[in-house]
Amino acid sequence: MLKVFNTLTRKKEEFKPRGGIVRLYTCGPSVYLQPHLGNFRTYVFEDVVKRVLLFEGYRVKHVMNITDVEDKAVKAAAGSMRKLRSITRGNEKIFMENSRELNLLPADYYPRASEDIPAMVGMIKKIVKRSWAYRDGEGNIFFDVSRFRSYGSLSRSRFRNSLNRRVYKDDYFQREAGDFILWKAWKECDGDVYWDTELGRGRPGWHIECSAMSEKYL
Known part of the structure; x- marks a missing residue:
């Protein structure tokens, strides 16, 4: 066994x-x-x-x-x-x-x-529909960890103890510490590296990539 x-x-x-x-x-x-x-x-x-x-x-x-x-x-x-x-x-x-x-x-x-950008866009839309995500002022979409009660249970991390500060990382604004980016809005420095989708022009954040592909192929 x-x-x-x-x-x-x-x-x-x-x-x-x-x-x-x-x-x-x-x-x-x-x-x-x-x-x-x-x-x-x-x-x-x-x-x-x-x-x-x-x-x-x-x-x-x-x-x-x-x-x-x-x-x-x-x-x-x-x-x-x-x-x-x-x-x-x-x-x-x-x-x-x-x-x-x-x-x-x-x-x-x-x-x-x-x-597999369409699969990622579809998953992000579902997350947004459930009010588990939000947009910042630049069109980026972030996952709101405070809206998902069991978030952190696998790692046993207590994110809520650190959700009272604002942070900047990799030039992308985050409303709360722990929130991660799902969709990165296009910036001029991105050149022609982008996809035009229902979410706007941009590209997926790496967190959503494996989530969408594992669901699609498994």
Whole structure:
């Protein structure tokens, strides 16, 4: 019998996947730079977990994201969508080659963040409809952690003790400490790196990317 540590309950529990299928979403590369040894420590660990599950006889549906839209990538592209794609596709290719050299088992899906913008927009719209998010004066959309009562239960962090101050981070205004950005409104320095959507012109924040892709593919 396979047991795993449940971070939420802080206990080892019998592993019982629904329908006998393990839906596994693992952190993939942020391809603004070429992957390095520290990155592959994570991917090797994920591979070991997958191999154990397969050895135990489970069916595994594995999704690994490719983060090709985020602040560091946009900065490296200097406001050029063409350059962004050139940088990220090149580094993605190197990642795949390195993974094969390390004999890592391939995932079933490698969704790119840039190709799943509609899924992210759809999820943000649902969050806004539930009044769990707000816009600032520049068109950015933030998740309001004070509106989600169980937020922080996994990490056992008490965010409400620090929600009385305003902060600035990465040039994006946050109304309260702990709130994170879901949609980044376009700025002139972004050049042509943007998507025109129902939320306005801009791009997703990295928090929403994996949330939307895991829901879509798993």
